[in-house]
Amino acid sequence: MGEVVREPNGVFECPRCGRPVRYKGRGRRPVWCSARCRVEASIERRGNRMVGIEPRVVTVISPRQQLAASAQDELRRFQANLSEDAVTAMVADHPSLLARTLERLKNSAGSTPEGQREFIAERLIDAARGLAPETTMVAEASPEPSQTRGWKRSAHEWATLLDELATQLGNGQFYSRDLHIIDEPIHRVAERYVRRRSE
Numbered sequence: 001m002g003e004v005v006r007e008p009n010g011v012f013e014c015p016r017c018g019r020p021v022r023y024k025g026r027g028r029r030p031v032w033c034s035a036r037c038r039v040e041a042s043i044e045r046r047g048n049r050m051v052g053i054e055p056r057v058v059t060v061i062s063p064r065q066q067l068a069a070s071a072q073d074e075l076r077r078f079q080a081n082l083s084e085d086a087v088t089a090m091v092a093d094h095p096s097l098l099a100r101t102l103e104r105l106k107n108s109a110g111s112t113p114e115g116q117r118e119f120i121a122e123r124l125i126d127a128a129r130g131l132a133p134e135t136t137m138v139a140e141a142s143p144e145p146s147q148t149r150g151w152k153r154s155a156h157e158w159a160t161l162l163d164e165l166a167t168q169l170g171n172g173q174f175y176s177r178d179l180h181i182i183d184e185p186i187h188r189v190a191e192r193y194v195r196r197r198s199e
Contacts, residue, residue: 016041129164133173 014021014033021033032038091097102124109117153161165182168174 133168 012021013019014037015031016037017033019033021030023029032041091101105112105120112120165174
C-alpha cells in the first residue's frame with residue numbers, strides 16, 4: 001500500500017500521472033488531478049481484478065494525521081528506550097510519582113501474589129527506616145491494637161529487628177536520651193529469653 005501525505009498548502013502529486021493535485025478548500029479532498037485520471041485509474045483497477053493482479057492502493061492522509069502518527073511513533077521509541085534506571089530515578093526524584101505508585105500498589109494488592117506483596121512490604125519498611133529511623137521506630141514500638149490482633153512477626157523479622165537495634169546502639173544512631181524507653185522491654189526480653197532457653 002502506498003501512502004501520499006498531503007502538504008499543508010493543499011498540493012500533492014497525482015498517483016497516476018504525477019501532475020499536481022489542487023484542493024480548493026471545499027468538499028472531499030481529491031486524489032486525482034483530473035476526471036480523466038480518476039476514470040482511467042478505475043478502469044485499470046477493474047482490469048487488474050479481472051486478470052488477478054493485485055491493485056496498488058493509495059491512501060491519502062492529511063498533515064494532521066501524519067503528525068499524530070509521528071507522535072505515536074515517537075512515543076513508542078521513547079518507551080522502548082526508557083531504561084529501568086531512568087524510570088526508577090524519575091519516581092525517586094518526584095514525590096508525587098512515588099505517591100501515585102504506592103497508591104496503585106495498595107489498590108492492586110488483592111490481585112498481587114502473596115510472596116510479591118511480602119517482598120514489596122519488606123522493601124518499603126526498609127526504605128522508611130532509612131528515610132526516617134526515628135519515625136518508623138516510634139510507629140513500630142506502639143502499633144495500634146487493631147493492627148496487632150491475629151498477626152505476629154516471624155523469627156527472621158525479630159532477628160532483623162534485634163540486629164538493627166544492636167547496630168544502632170553500637171554506632172550511636174539510637175540516641176542516649178531514648179535508652180530509658182527500651183530499658184523495661186529489653187529486661188523483659190532478656191529474662192524471658194533466658195527462661196525459654198533453660199526449659
